[in-house]
Amino acid sequence: MKLEHYGLIKAQASRRQVLKGAASVGAMGALGALGAWPGTALAQGELRTQLLQIPGVGAGSPTDADWQKVGELCLEATKANVTEGEFAGVELTFMGLNNQNLHNLLFRGFLKSWEAYTGAKITWIDLAQADYNPRLQQAIATGTVDFDLLEMGAPFEGDVCGKGLASEMPDWVKAQIDMDDYVDYLKAPVGTWEGKTYRISIDGDCHNFNYRTDVFSDPDLAAAWKSEGGQGEWGVPKTWQQVQAATKFLKGKQVAGQDAYGYLDAPKAWGGFGFYFLGSRATAYAKHPDDKAWLFDVDTMKPRINNPAWVRAIQDVLDALPAEPPDQLNADPGTTAFQQFLAGTGSMVSWWGDVGSSAKTSDGSVIGDTVGFDILPGSDDVYNAKTGAWDKLPSGPNYAPNMAYIGWGVYVMARVDGDAKKHKAAWSAAAHLGGKDISLWASAYPSGFQPYRKSHFNVAEWVAAGYDEAFITSYLNSQSNSYNHPNAAIEPRIPGIFQYYSVAEDELAKIFAGQYDAQKGADNIAAAWEKITDQIGREQQLALYRASLGV
Amino acid sequence: MASTPLAAGRHYKHGAEDLPAGRRAAGRLLILLATLGLAAVFVVQLLDRLGVLPLGLPNWRPLLYAYVLWAVALCVGQVILRGEQGRRALFVLPALLFTISMVIFPTAFGLYIAFTDWNLSSFAGRQFNGLANLKALLQDAYFWNALRNTVYYVLAVLVEYALAFGLALLLNAEIRARRFFRIVFLLPFMLSPVAVSWMVGKSIMEYRFGPAATLARHLGWDRPAFFADPVIARLSIMAMDAWVTIPFVLILLLAGLQAMPKEITEAAKVDGANGWQTFWRITFPLMLPVSLTAIVLKIIFKLKLADIVINVTAGGPGGATDTVTSFIYREYRDRSNVGYGTMLAMFYLVLIIIFVILLLKFAQRRMRQGLG
Numbered sequence: 001m002k003l004e005h006y007g008l009i010k011a012q013a014s015r016r017q018v019l020k021g022a023a024s025v026g027a028m029g030a031l032g033a034l035g036a037w038p039g040t041a042l043a044q045g046e047l048r049t050q051l052l053q054i055p056g057v058g059a060g061s062p063t064d065a066d067w068q069k070v071g072e073l074c075l076e077a078t079k080a081n082v083t084e085g086e087f088a089g090v091e092l093t094f095m096g097l098n099n100q101n102l103h104n105l106l107f108r109g110f111l112k113s114w115e116a117y118t119g120a121k122i123t124w125i126d127l128a129q130a131d132y133n134p135r136l137q138q139a140i141a142t143g144t145v146d147f148d149l150l151e152m153g154a155p156f157e158g159d160v161c162g163k164g165l166a167s168e169m170p171d172w173v174k175a176q177i178d179m180d181d182y183v184d185y186l187k188a189p190v191g192t193w194e195g196k197t198y199r200i201s202i203d204g205d206c207h208n209f210n211y212r213t214d215v216f217s218d219p220d221l222a223a224a225w226k227s228e229g230g231q232g233e234w235g236v237p238k239t240w241q242q243v244q245a246a247t248k249f250l251k252g253k254q255v256a257g258q259d260a261y262g263y264l265d266a267p268k269a270w271g272g273f274g275f276y277f278l279g280s281r282a283t284a285y286a287k288h289p290d291d292k293a294w295l296f297d298v299d300t301m302k303p304r305i306n307n308p309a310w311v312r313a314i315q316d317v318l319d320a321l322p323a324e325p326p327d328q329l330n331a332d333p334g335t336t337a338f339q340q341f342l343a344g345t346g347s348m349v350s351w352w353g354d355v356g357s358s359a360k361t362s363d364g365s366v367i368g369d370t371v372g373f374d375i376l377p378g379s380d381d382v383y384n385a386k387t388g389a390w391d392k393l394p395s396g397p398n399y400a401p402n403m404a405y406i407g408w409g410v411y412v413m414a415r416v417d418g419d420a421k422k423h424k425a426a427w428s429a430a431a432h433l434g435g436k437d438i439s440l441w442a443s444a445y446p447s448g449f450q451p452y453r454k455s456h457f458n459v460a461e462w463v464a465a466g467y468d469e470a471f472i473t474s475y476l477n478s479q480s481n482s483y484n485h486p487n488a489a490i491e492p493r494i495p496g497i498f499q500y501y502s503v504a505e506d507e508l509a510k511i512f513a514g515q516y517d518a519q520k521g522a523d524n525i526a527a528a529w530e531k532i533t534d535q536i537g538r539e540q541q542l543a544l545y546r547a548s549l550g551v
Numbered sequence: 552m553a554s555t556p557l558a559a560g561r562h563y564k565h566g567a568e569d570l571p572a573g574r575r576a577a578g579r580l581l582i583l584l585a586t587l588g589l590a591a592v593f594v595v596q597l598l599d600r601l602g603v604l605p606l607g608l609p610n611w612r613p614l615l616y617a618y619v620l621w622a623v624a625l626c627v628g629q630v631i632l633r634g635e636q637g638r639r640a641l642f643v644l645p646a647l648l649f650t651i652s653m654v655i656f657p658t659a660f661g662l663y664i665a666f667t668d669w670n671l672s673s674f675a676g677r678q679f680n681g682l683a684n685l686k687a688l689l690q691d692a693y694f695w696n697a698l699r700n701t702v703y704y705v706l707a708v709l710v711e712y713a714l715a716f717g718l719a720l721l722l723n724a725e726i727r728a729r730r731f732f733r734i735v736f737l738l739p740f741m742l743s744p745v746a747v748s749w750m751v752g753k754s755i756m757e758y759r760f761g762p763a764a765t766l767a768r769h770l771g772w773d774r775p776a777f778f779a780d781p782v783i784a785r786l787s788i789m790a791m792d793a794w795v796t797i798p799f800v801l802i803l804l805l806a807g808l809q810a811m812p813k814e815i816t817e818a819a820k821v822d823g824a825n826g827w828q829t830f831w832r833i834t835f836p837l838m839l840p841v842s843l844t845a846i847v848l849k850i851i852f853k854l855k856l857a858d859i860v861i862n863v864t865a866g867g868p869g870g871a872t873d874t875v876t877s878f879i880y881r882e883y884r885d886r887s888n889v890g891y892g893t894m895l896a897m898f899y900l901v902l903i904i905i906f907v908i909l910l911l912k913f914a915q916r917r918m919r920q921g922l923g
Binding site for chain 2: 133134137138140141143144159163267268269270271272325326327328329330332339340343345495496498499502503505506509510512513514515532535536537540
């Protein structure tokens with residue numbers, strides 16, 4: 001197995017990597033350069049094979065020239081709907097990120113040939129991650145939307161689509177980008193409001209479960225587990241109850257001469273993003289298969305954060321912290337994934353796909369050969385918010401993968417709706433970026449985006465491109481099975497969702513520091529959330545929440 | 552130069568020159584027209600915004616342009632109206648207008664925002680809500696916790712001052728490689744606090760592999776977690792901030808020491824004073840004005856402490872390291888709560904002004920006592 005092959009997936013920089021401040025472009029080995037580019041359309045299979053060879057596995061990080069080649073190769077879909085020079089004189093403004101010198105910079109390369117073909121011109125507004133939310137919120141609040149196309153995460157849809165600022169997607173765009181190829185959870189209601197479709201997905205997101213295979217197959221630990229009366233065989237936990245038991249069991253144990261630790265919690269605030277990690281512990285308790293809601297009541301917008309399910313998840317963290325590393329209280333998600341788990345501390349962590357994509361390629365990773373992936377653990381019982389009882393499902397443990405953040409998308413703003421030519425141009429540009437083939441390249445090479453289409457999970461394509469089959473299969477399955485899970489916990493796309501998360505982080509920090517018990521702290525969060533709901537507008541929030549759940 | 556007195560005389564004469572009545576009237580008219588124009592644009596913009604006269608103006612930029620034109624007309628009008636005196640006014644007037652635009656107006660506007668309920672995600676937009684933000688602030692445990700922490704950080708200034716004074720005395724002494732050490736001691740001050748947060752807080756003090764943690768283990772501290780315990784975390788933040796900003800105090804004190812007449816300390820030695828007595832009876836009192844200046848500036852730095860806290864602990868554990876500034880940052884950036892965040896900032900500004908005034912009065916009294 002050539003480790004450098006994994007540079008491809010390792011280099012998929014994303015917002016999480018930006019937030020942790022880590023560089024993540026992988027080094028790649030060498031393959032031959034591609035030959036001349038055909039000017040005619042290729043058969044799709046041939047095209048996808050050719051795309052995955054730009055610049056080629058192990059040929060170094062893609063450059064702007066590579067992005068332009070990809071954009072040019074994928075232009076056929078545009079040509080089917082737009083005549084050459086049709087958008088001459090049209091000027092569009094695109095607002096997006098510049099994380100890791102990707103996102104907007106990548107889009108520029110992709111759209112170069114599109115601009116040349118259509119005659120339109122795009123002006124770019126590049127924003128750092130930290131500036132993105134304030135810039136967007138200020139534009140919305142002050143009525144100064146000065147962009148036609150917007151790169152945006154689904155959690156902000158409530159702020160944009162819910163306020164009528166986005167343009168509805170025309171049918172020809174849906175056909176061009178083959179929306180049916182999206183993984184199930186990215187289909188409606190995600191990207192839609194009141195039955196109208198607004199989003200072209202260019203990314204997918206979920207938390208999966210990363211574990212150490214060496215720890216959970218260690219014979220000495222297995223013997224100790226039995227001698228200490230552990231339930232069942234020593235192995236990879238499948239439920240949070242087992243995660244808790246394994247974490248407490250590992251306290252004081254050693255593996256290969258190193259202190260062993262179990263699950264790694266992230267108690268430190270992380271600009272709102274840290275709340276996702278409590279969410280990953282809570283969804284199996286709080287997301288009932290018979291109920292779409294899990295964060296707020298769908299009839300009243302009353303927070304569920306202080307119901308027994310969430311309180312149990314918070315209590316789990318409190319119970320586990322004494323068995324976690326001594327400085328865990330100051331660990332944010334960046335620490336748990338990149339300074340702890342990948343560096344050999346801890347044996348279980350929930351995270352986005354970045355852990356898997358960094359395991360074999362990051363200089364800081366020492367666990368490349370001893371890491372496995374799965375969907376988030378389940379729970380033996382699940383709280384039924386409607387009855388107030390804990391249910392044991394006949395099918396066994398309840399699983400509810402946390403679809404944290406729901407990925408990036410491209411949105412067209414409503415301000416182009418009054419100009420038919422500009423409207424078509426904007427949607428054509430967005431469709432080019434969200435095209436089926438171009439997305440395969442983006443999911444395989446450094447782009448900031450993860451796989452999000454069913455067609456991205458064709459392992460044979462990845463293997464043909466040079467990946468190790470077992471690793472890629474395990475990694476992709478953990479994401480695919482999360483995306484397509486029937487009881488996936490979908491994030492509410494309501495205005496100000498990160499305000500709720502940020503306030504919760506402040507209160508959780510106090511709980512984890514021992515200033516309140518779990519219930520009191522959760523009650524405080526609920527009270528703060530009620531205030532935010534009232535401040536933003538309860539009736540509107542409730543309506544948008546219901547719309548976001550498709551209720 | 553011989554010409555200077557003559558030039559000064561001419562200036563004086565020009566200042567008192569009699570200008571034609573027509574010119575004065577033209578100056579007045581220009582200023583009046585510009586002022587009326589500005590007022591008219593303001594009224595039109597206001598009516599447009601209120602929906603009384605819907606012109607569809609997308610922003611307040613016309614008023615900005617009108618203000619710039621008014622400012623230019625005011626400056627030109629001064630020259631026409633007052634001649635040489637008007638020209639002299641041009642040395643100050645643009646700066647004054649700039650200050651009004653960039654400091655006074657934003658502060659006044661900020662004061663207005665502080666009394667509104669303005670969450671950027673709110674459907675209702677900005678709403679005047681009277682004293683509600685102030686009442687909320689007075690009951691906000693996070694604010695008072697952050698303020699209490701800020702007081703702790705401010706108190707640490709005394710320790711930092713003592714350290715800086717000690718180092719300044721060392722660097723002022725006849726030691727080898729004095730210049731080298733002066734530059735070396737300045738280096739931390741040249742670093743961005745954000746860089747220090749990562750280099751020191753997240754690397755050197757990192758629990759697993761950080762050199763400081765390793766050293767602490769060698770010294771017998773089994774679990775050297777610098778940011779997991781409230782008191783240790785606060786002390787660690789203080790240490791990092793001190794490392795960055797002590798050089799600033801050090802340089803001020805060193806400059807003071809070097810400016811101090813050597814004859815006084817030499818005379819003290821001749822009179823039989825030992826080093827301890829010389830320091831407390833001669834050096835320290837003479838350095839009091841510089842010391843107080845350094846302390847006041849350092850306190851102002853402390854009141855703004857945020858970057859290291861945000862990057863290293865995010866205010867934790869459990870709010871133990873939070874500062875007012877880092878709390879305001881969260882209200883703004885993470886929660887888009889502009890109205891309440893502005894009230895926090897304004898309230899804090901008032902507290903700072905009162906505190907600094909009291910501090911300066913105390914410093915003046917101490918200096919008078921010292922000199923007396």
